Amino acid sequence: MTPYRCSCPVDGLSWLSVLAPQKPDVFLTPPMPGSSVSGMVGLWPVSEWRCGQDGGREGLKEYCFSTPGPALGFLSYHAGFSGLGLSLPEPDFPAGVFRKYGVVLSPGSGARTVHIFAQNATLALHAERLLRGKRCFHAEIPELVSPVRASLDREAFEQRVRSAVEHILAGNVYQLNLSIRFETERPAGLESMSLFTQLMEVHPATFYALYYDSPFTILSTSPERFIKVCQGRVLSQPIKGTRLARTPLLAEVRALRASNKEDAELSMIVDLIRNDVSPHCEYGSVGVEGHKSVFEVDGLLQMYSNVTGRLRPGSTALDLLWDALPPGSVTGCPKKRAVEIIAGLEPHHREAYCGCLVAVHGPGDLDSSVAIRTAVVDENRSIFSFHAGSGIVVDSDPYTEYEETLAKAAKFLALGRRKRQ
Amino acid sequence: MRILMVDNKDSFTRNLEHLIVAASGSVPVIVPYATFFPEMVHGYDVTVLSPGPGHPDDYPGYKGLFGPGRPVLGICLGLQIINVHFGGAVDRLQGCIHGRISRFTLFGKEIEAARYHSLYLSQVAADLDVLAEFQGIPMAAKHKRLPVLGLQFHPESFLTPQGEGIIRDALQMLLSG
Numbered sequence: 001m002t003p004y005r006c007s008c009p010v011d012g013l014s015w016l017s018v019l020a021p022q023k024p025d026v027f028l029t030p031p032m033p034g035s036s037v038s039g040m041v042g043l044w045p046v047s048e049w050r051c052g053q054d055g056g057r058e059g060l061k062e063y064c065f066s067t068p069g070p071a072l073g074f075l076s077y078h079a080g081f082s083g084l085g086l087s088l089p090e091p092d093f094p095a096g097v098f099r100k101y102g103v104v105l106s107p108g109s110g111a112r113t114v115h116i117f118a119q120n121a122t123l124a125l126h127a128e129r130l131l132r133g134k135r136c137f138h139a140e141i142p143e144l145v146s147p148v149r150a151s152l153d154r155e156a157f158e159q160r161v162r163s164a165v166e167h168i169l170a171g172n173v174y175q176l177n178l179s180i181r182f183e184t185e186r187p188a189g190l191e192s193m194s195l196f197t198q199l200m201e202v203h204p205a206t207f208y209a210l211y212y213d214s215p216f217t218i219l220s221t222s223p224e225r226f227i228k229v230c231q232g233r234v235l236s237q238p239i240k241g242t243r244l245a246r247t248p249l250l251a252e253v254r255a256l257r258a259s260n261k262e263d264a265e266l267s268m269i270v271d272l273i274r275n276d277v278s279p280h281c282e283y284g285s286v287g288v289e290g291h292k293s294v295f296e297v298d299g300l301l302q303m304y305s306n307v308t309g310r311l312r313p314g315s316t317a318l319d320l321l322w323d324a325l326p327p328g329s330v331t332g333c334p335k336k337r338a339v340e341i342i343a344g345l346e347p348h349h350r351e352a353y354c355g356c357l358v359a360v361h362g363p364g365d366l367d368s369s370v371a372i373r374t375a376v377v378d379e380n381r382s383i384f385s386f387h388a389g390s391g392i393v394v395d396s397d398p399y400t401e402y403e404e405t406l407a408k409a410a411k412f413l414a415l416g417r418r419k420r421q
Numbered sequence: 422m423r424i425l426m427v428d429n430k431d432s433f434t435r436n437l438e439h440l441i442v443a444a445s446g447s448v449p450v451i452v453p454y455a456t457f458f459p460e461m462v463h464g465y466d467v468t469v470l471s472p473g474p475g476h477p478d479d480y481p482g483y484k485g486l487f488g489p490g491r492p493v494l495g496i497c498l499g500l501q502i503i504n505v506h507f508g509g510a511v512d513r514l515q516g517c518i519h520g521r522i523s524r525f526t527l528f529g530k531e532i533e534a535a536r537y538h539s540l541y542l543s544q545v546a547a548d549l550d551v552l553a554e555f556q557g558i559p560m561a562a563k564h565k566r567l568p569v570l571g572l573q574f575h576p577e578s579f580l581t582p583q584g585e586g587i588i589r590d591a592l593q594m595l596l597s598g
Binding site: 085168169170171172173174175260263264265266267268270271272274275276278279283284286287288291328333334335336337393394 | 430431432433434435436438439442443448453472473474475476513517519520521535537538539540575577578579580
């Protein structure tokens with residue numbers, strides 16, 4: 001982004017802790033089996049774009065591409081409503097925010113260095129001093145002492161699953177995602193960066209993101225890539241199909257891959273994602289690779305596929321991302337009808353959940369995650385909230401879908417149980 | 422070839438667009454169902470009705486589309502719209518099927534076809550000939566006299582490996598009269 005770049009030796013990602021007072025925006029993949037550390041951290045924003053003030057997609061493109069340097073941001077679930085031709089009620093939550101920064105930090109390979117990119121030498125020096133500063137130990141994560149309130153209890157959720165199946169039988173949708181919103185009092189002393197880094201150590205996932213937008217802080221621990229565009233090569237990796245990662249693991253993987261229900265669930269979302277990337281991909285370039293691949297995250301086996309393509313001349317990565325909102329793996333199919341039905345079945349708003357976290361590097365380069373396994377701290381209302389959901393198909397068992405939803409919420413629900421165990 | 426495709430608010434329409442380009446070499450013009458009117462098809466060689474949610478009764482805008490010299494290809498809901506228009510019935514399919522493959526014969530070839538349908542042609546219109554079926558469920562049908570043809574399955578799915586050839590054969594059948 002500028003001539004002012006240098007590297008600073010570090011050990012792992014402990015340097016994130018010294019940045020906490022600066023409230024950095026973070027989009028990182030921690031070191032995991034199969035993937036090395038990568039991503040970026042933005043410090044000291046120099047500009048900001050907010051959805052709704054600058055004309056949506058065109059405004060965001062203008063913001064990201066008219067000046068050099070990467071941008072970090074998020075788009076909420078409801079940012080995609082207008083593109084679907086829907087005017088559903090929107091929550092009192094930002095539809096999207098992107099920022100550019102005075103300093104961008106990027107972990108080097110092996111997490112032994114941090115590369116510093118700065119707008120000027122003074123900022124670079126300031127960042128380097130910070131990184132060389134005394135490491136903070138993790139602040140204790142306070143227990144969630146207040147009861148966790150769910151927007152749907154078991155009975156209500158199972159009733160909604162039955163309603164979703166009725167919509168499927170009537171031909172309104174093939175698949176429908178249903179979610180529950182959980183919320184509790186924000187415990188005194190909860191420090192977002194400490195929670196972020198501790199979750200990253202205990203529950204590594206591919207897409208950790210931390211984004212401050214006062215009074216909200218979004219804390220995302222997603223295993224799912226939404227859209228990546230690298231030098232015009234498009235990749236989306238929808239996840240569908242979940243099974244507890246019990247031993248013997250290989251037998252569970254085989255069982256997941258052999259399940260007709262899970263197979264159908266993934267296949268229809270793969271077709272949906274193919275559809276959603278196609279408007280901005282060259283004809284004949286959209287393909288599917290590694291169908292029904294399996295990985296483990298949060299104690300769950302998850303099945304996914306790689307949908308690939310080549311960006312069409314005249315389209316940018318942001319055109320593709322914007323027109324694919326909201327991510328199809330968390331709506332259902334056909335998407336427009338699914339989103340309408342979800343609005344009628346869920347008694348809550350999804351807010352940041354089921355939107356996406358995004359790192360934009362240029363017109364042909366970005367990466368983004370689906371904002372699942374994502375929590376939000378609301379400082380004004382002193383609320384800690386998170387959502388979890390499940391894909392409903394015609395042969396879904398309401399009891400099992402509820403259990404799957406709770407399993408996906410487990411890493412946040414466990415915060416309230418740690419000390420009682 | 423000039424192709425008009427009407428998008429019935431579906432999430433597979435752009436897959437169908439890419440497949441039509443591969444099969445015909447022509448880029449279809451896509452119009453949303455909400456803005457479609459039958460006179461729009463003048464100037465096009467064929468009109469494609471995309472898949473979509475709901476029952477054919479939810480789509481009254483196609484009244485007036487079908488007639489001599491107006492080739493129409495319907496996919497999934499598109500076939501069901503054709504069937505209801507010509508007097509057939511569409512109802513819920515016991516054991517509805519989504520995202521799964523069935524094998525049957527179409528245009529003289531054994532094919533693997535992706536199926537996504539909760540509804541089916543419970544009574545085939547008298548003017549339609551069934552071209553393919555799977556376990557008694559119509560999978561393709563063509564009007565006896567008019568250039569109107571429909572497919573119940575999804576040739577545009579990645580689970581239908583012969584999709585390009587199927588679209589090519591279907592267009593050829595429609596345009597050859």
